[in-house]
Amino acid sequence: MKIGNIVFADPFVSLAPLAGYGDTAFRRLCREYGASLTVTEMVSVKGLVYGNEKTATLLTTAPCEKPSCVQLFGSDPEFFRKALSIGTLDGFDIIDINMGCPVPKVTKCGEGSALMNDPGRAADIVRACCDSSGGRPVTVKHRLGFDDDKIVAPGFAAKMQEAGAAAVTVHGRTSRQGYGGVADWDAIAEVAEAVTIPVIGNGDITSIDDAVRKISKYGCAGASIGRGALGRPYVFSDSPRDRVKTILRHIRYALSYMPESVAVRTMRKHICKYLAGVPGTKELRLKVNGVESADELIAGIKTLEEPLC
């Protein structure tokens, strides 16, 4: 599997970008458990150009995140060009463009999945990024289409390829579907038929075996896991893991990249995911939601039984 001139071992199974969860501590864990690639949370090109401080923190990566990939969102090709020329993104190896976000705050500005309704502009953005990326591969993550009755992904992906995209990740839902229903992998297979660049299939994968099966059944070059990795960073490996040790390691990583108050708040969200559906943990979940210090958080997790998952 190759993205531009970057070679990945097979099977290629990456962590999908996850705003609000996919910070560098979580991504580091996923890499250590075997994710082929991890992608930053979506970063606004306007935020980058205007030097927004919060935007800058989204760009932190762990040394093990190599090759590295940043995901950008916006609607104006010139902002993408500028964002790539100010130097802040020079450390990234792959530039990914978000054309799949369904959130109205984003789409009403013509960003995210709204670009699927404006393929000309989407192609201009890819061209602007290719012109200013210094030879680094530019990739696109998109959906099947914007509206349910208009599946445009095969033609759209072909346009992105023509504009210079080195790979596409296709989430098998329309924007209107949000995260509901079931991902349509037959439609993803049609995209893989329509282009020669690698297609990374995405939607509803729950295990590494499932990813490998889908890659081969639907003719994809790789697969990408989103929600299936939340609270389960070990989804990228095929052996059972010690949940308590994983959470404690996750807390340690969060503390090494973030101020304690931010790490604790972030970890509360992640711990909810780790404990979702685990019998007998309701009390611990409630307790964790009220803790303010890392010591309290760690003590709470150490009371957890049932280590293997």
Ligand SMILES: Cc1cc2nc3c(=O)[nH]c(=O)nc-3n(C[C@H](O)[C@H](O)[C@H](O)COP(=O)(O)O)c2cc1C
């Ligand atoms: C909480 C959350 C945050 C997400 N953030 C992003 C994002 O920043 N960029 C992006 O392209 N997709 C984002 N997505 C979409 C996922 O990357 C992925 O395409 C989608 O969840 C389908 O894959 P899955 O079924 O494996 O979760 C997000 C999804 C969720 C649930």
